Amino acid sequence: MQYMLLLHHDDTPFTSASPEEQEKMSAPYMAYNEALIKAGAMVSGERLRPASAATVVRVRNDKTEVLDGPFSATKEQLGGFYIIEAPDLDAAIAWAARCPSAGFGTVEVRPIWPTR
Helix, strand or coil: CEEEEEEEECCHHHHCCCHHHHHHHHHHHHHHHHHHHHHCCEEEEEECCCHHHCEEEEEECCEEEEEECCCCCCCCEEEEEEEEECCCHHHHHHHHHHCHHHHCCEEEEEECCCCC
């Protein structure tokens, strides 16, 4: 079964870091990526641009509204995601617990509902 791991955290420390610090902060994610790949669990995953680069689109009363910036005003923003293959929810939770974001943010685990 496939699960999406949604990584929620404050992106300020990363975006305000020097390139050298960013590289150091990224190293645990590279190791995590390699572990997922080696286990055959990695389907896909991407880092997202900072929440300040977000555009929100919604339709109200048949009118499209476009807003700059994140919809949520919380410190924790969606910073990235993984789609993994896991035999069950317990295995997906175990992968989520190994994700570096779990140590300073939140990793939301969602089963993917196949559309085909």
